[in-house]
Amino acid sequence: MDPHSANEANWRLFRRMVEDGFKQPDMRNVIGVLLTLGLCFDAPQFMPTNLLHVPDGSLREIIAEAFLVDEFLKGDFDGNDSMVLFQNVRPTTFSELHQNGINLKQTYANFISTVCYRLVHEETILSVTFINGPVHRRNLHSVFSRLNWVKRSKLDEKLKRWVEESVALPLLTSFNFQNAMSDYDLKSAMKKGLLQMKCRLEKFNSLGTHSWNITYSIQFKSNLRSSPFPQILCAYLLTLKYVDTFNRRRWKPSKLVPVSVIGCKVLPCIPCNRFVKEATSAPAVTYYDYIIIGGGTSGCPLAATLSQNATVLLLERGGSPYGNPNITNIANFASTLSDTSPGSPSQQFISQDGVYNVRARVLGGGSALNAGFYSRAAEAYVKRAGWDKSATDKAYKWVESKVGFEPPMLEWQSAVRDGLLEVGVLPYNGFTYDHMYGTKIGGTIFDNQGHRHTSADLLQYADPNRIIVYLHATAQKILFRNKPGKLRPETYGVEYKDANGVTHKAYLAREYKNEIILAAGAIGSPQLLMLSGVGPAVHLRAHEIKVVVDQPMVGQGMADNPMNVLFVPSPLPVEVSLIQVVGITRFGSYIEAASGLSFAYSWAERLSKDYELFLNKTGQSMTMEAMAKAADTMNAIVNTTIRGGVILEKIMGPISTGHLQLRSTNPDDNPEVTFNYFKEPEDLNRCVEGMRTIIDVINSKAFSKFRFSDTTVQALIDLMLSVPVNLRPKHPSAAVSLEQFCIDTVMTIWHYHGGCQVGRVVDNEYRVVGVDGLRIIDGSTLYDSPGTNPQATVMMLGRYMGRRILYQRYSKQK
Structure with missing residues (x-):
């Protein structure tokens, strides 16, 4: 079987194994592909759990609990921290695996999590290579100058074919490769001529075994700051193994086999790792x-x-x-907020008003x-x-030169925009960063690939x-x-x-x-x-x-802009989008929308985590039957979240304010915060007018294709009242009174001030x-x-x- 046919067989077997839940015992012939596509240090939640427990033990020497730097191997690269080899590794759990990546970043200032898995022998991976930045030139030599045009053409043709297969693979499987392979459309970038390929020859030494690997670095041609793919350090690495005795002058492209296939993933670079x-x-x-x-x-x-x-x-x-996919990827927005584990980026607190909040950490x-x-x-x-x-x-x-972007307008956001214009939130101001009455497309800190750019x-x-x-x-x-x-x-x-x-x-x-x-x-x-x-x-x-x-006056004047939403199930699939369109009304309410995100997951988690807190804070009777009913409602929403979205309103100001006091003298503890949502009648009036505008948008002709024809607004209101969006008591009148609906379903939009x-x-x-x-x-x-x-x-x-x-x-x- 020629190398390309063998490669295709590997792809087919890997797809079958993915679809079968990695239940096949024999994994050795696709082990390099498995590790390349399925294992990422900064996205451990995407890795199937049973990948760590293979019956034949072929992964035993791969996954580390504690990486031990092999000084001899490191010496091959002249002590360059941007390329460090690790050996003597053994199986571990997700959390340990993720922590290893964090530890490596802390140890090596230049480490960015670009990961390449390298096959030294045909059946066993003995080392893991982390590559960041330019490859060190020692023992690396350009081979392009030694190839005639025919050989170069054949090699390029083979390379492009492998790249296209690699990019296409996640689309053919049911496994979620997000943040591993499908973040960037390399296929499209290649066709547009945005990529360049650099070939390097590497002599690789391990445990007395010497081998030669051909490594291709596929990079974006354009300058990083002006590139349509901003903040990209490097695209992918393709490592090829020469299956015969290697001779620099007489080697043949047909003897090359892709052993790590696409071995590096695209990551936003860390801009400030020096200090x-x-x-x-x-x-x-x-x-x-x-x-x-x-x-x-x-x-x-x-x-x-x-x-x-x-x-x-x-x-x-x-x-x-950096390197946290819950933060960097737009699709994981809800996951960031629901992760309230110790040391997580979001520290949860519950205000005295009975509203869930988070503060950044x-x-x-x-x-x-x-x-x-x-x-x-x-x-x-x-x-x-x-x-x-x-x-x-x-x-x-x-x-704005670093973190401001114009969002891509897709169907859901366009329908919300057109609905706002139809119901009279005028004029249309197009895309602008400026704050002005009417409907506009605002800026975003997510680039066109859905990667977040922060103040960092x-x-x-x-x-x-x-x-x-x-x-x-x-x-x-x-x-x-x-x-x-x-x-x-x-x-x-x-x-x-x-x-x-x-x-x-x-x-x-x-x-x-x-x-x-x-x-x-x-x-x-x-x-x-x-x-x-x-x-x-x-x-x-x-x-x-x-x-x-x-x-x-310290701690006085605390305020948070209250948010109220309606979830709208859609008969059509919708794009993943966060806030892009806003309707700025003259009565003091801002109408915004998001779609295709499983916010319900975080609500479901909070429902179980804060059951006791719910009883203690509100004094509300909550039976287990009621809890089960609420959980069923959550599951129903979870199953339809990707086919729907939310339209929300946030009031300006607000006029209502509260205060902050210490709970303890421990800086890690949350203080006691009261925001007094809707204490002032004008704030409540603005919410009611905002909810009426949302209802008009949902009923508009422009939004009709994203609304089930038999779904009434009352059904949407009842749905929101059945969801535990906060810890406040629910009143029967909220189903018919928008004033009470605003009070009972108020949430934070995380705009704390004062x-x-x-x-x-x-x-x-x-x-x-x-x-x-x-x-x-x-x-x-x-x-x-x-x-x-x-x-x-x-x-x-x-x-x-x-x-x-x-x-x-x-x-x-x-």
């Missing part, structure tokens, strides 16, 4: 010009900007968003968790905030020689001191703990203009301020916290009133939510204030 480190590697004591607490939506652009002219330490209590903050909509604040908002319009516009453009991407602007970012660095408190002759206390450092619980201290360098800047968000900033002794004195003393400044507002806790330069050397620059300083989504403005604020702080710093020097 992003685990806090466990931090010295016990360090000194910086600026210490920023919170690597979130505002903290990342702020740190990047300040690093251009000063030394900066950025402390982030979570991990990196990851570099990039809320921009790593949200629905991705990108829209600027209205001009009136900018003017009211006292920001310079010209500088604000420049800051917005700076942000803005760290690419940082000066790598002046900035350090520590991950899993939880600030314990801000350090204050009283200097002789000064009336106000001043900050001089921060105490933080790493993932192992070890305490570190970061101090401001001895320069009077140096500052600590809180950017921990609307929940984290007022919490840490209180833990540090700045807040309501009575409340602080109740928790035995030494009072530095009695500031009763708690450290300008004019109350900070001045117009965002300096904390009553102390020196401390600013707060994040959403906690806002009185109301800017535009339809605050993330664009919060990122802009980080850049805007960074520039302003540097100007003030150096203008004083001059």
Whole structure:
């Protein structure tokens, strides 16, 4: 059998094994394909569980619990960390496997999770190669110069055929290869001439065995920044094994067999891996010009900007968003929010209002968790905030150059747009970042391939020689001191703990203009301020916290924009989409939509996890029969989610506000938060008008093909009332009263703000009133939510204030 026929046989066998649930015992002849396609360090949930338990033991030497670097093999590549070989591995579980990938990233600064599995012998894989960046040139030689045109043509033809087969394979199986093979349409890119192929010859040594491999690197031709495939490090690697004694001058393409087929997956590159480190590697004591607490939506652009002219330490209590498919892939949006395990990117909390909420615990903050909509604040908002319009516009453009995209308009979103126009949400403003009345297509932080770009991407602007970012660095408190002759206390450092619980201290360098800047968000900033002794004195003393400044307004003015939705089952399949179209009404409600996402999964999980909490918080009688009925409803929605979507409304403002208090003195604990949804009648009136607009859109002619003809709006309302979207009591009148429906089914849209507002806790330069050397620059300083989504403005604020702080710093020097 010739190599190509053997390859086709492998594909057929692999497809059959996938469809049979990997029940076939004999896997050796397709083992390279299995590992290449089915095993990804950053997507362990996609790997079939029984792949780890093969009866014939052929995988025994492959999957690691603890990777042991073979120094001899590593030496073959001259100690280059971008190509590291591992051996002596044994089976393990998913979580351990995923943790290994995390550990490798922490150990090797240049490691990005590009994974290539290499067959050394025909029946056993003895090593796993992780490749990141350019392949080291030692023992690698170009073979193109030694090939005549005929051989090159034949080799290219064979290569293209293998690539096309590899890309097509996931489409022919029922197994979900998302984030492994089908993220990018290489076939289409090849036809458009966007790819280039580089051939390299590698002499490979392992356990005394010498072999030669031909490795093809398939890369995008265009510059990364202007490419239609942004942020791509490398496309795929194809490793070919020469089946005969190799002679560089007389070898034949027909003797090549694809042993690892497509061995590298496409991943967004980590833009800042030089200076992003685990806090466990931090010295016990360090000194910086600026210490920023919170690597979130505002903290990342702020740190990047300040690093251009000063030394900066950025402390982030979570991990990196890169390599986590729940964050990076649009289809996994709901999975990110439902993952509330310890250390996950989203930390769940339940407000005193009985509404589920999450706060970010990851570099990039809320921009790593949200629905991705990108829209600027209205001009009136900018003017009211006292920001310079010209500088604000420049800051917005700076942000948009990295994370702003125009979303592709497909059928569901187009139907919602046309429905809004049909019911009178006019005029149509097309695609724009600007906030204006009518219907528009807004921006998104998801690129055209559905990959998320967060505020962490803005760290690419940082000066790598002046900035350090520590991950899993939880600030314990801000350090204050009283200097002789000064009336106000001043900050001089921060105490933080790493993932192992070890305490570190970061101090401001001895320069009077140096500052600590809180950017921990609307929940984290007022919490840490209180833990540090700045807040309501009575409340602080109740928790035995030494009072530095009695500031009763810390934690006041907390607000969240309430969201209410209707789920609309569709007779037609719908695309996966998050927020793209928005109807900005004149009565103060914003109408948006999303489709094809299994939000129901996260609701179902919460239903089981929070059963006891439900009873305790609401006092509502909840029998097991009622629980079972709710679960059945959830299962029905889960089965139809991919054929439907939600249309939601969010009110502007809001006018209703609440407060935040400490539950404990542990910074890892959630504070007690009350938002007082719909406390003010005007907020409730806006919700009712918004729900009426949604009903009109659902009944519109433009939206008719996505609505079952026999489904009534009342049925959709009843459906939402049967779903446990929150922990609030349900009232029978909610089925006939939109006012009660809004109150009973309210959810968060994660737009928290307030708690450290300008004019109350900070001045117009965002300096904390009553102390020196401390600013707060994040959403906690806002009185109301800017535009339809605050993330664009919060990122802009980080850049805007960074520039302003540097100007003030150096203008004083001059």
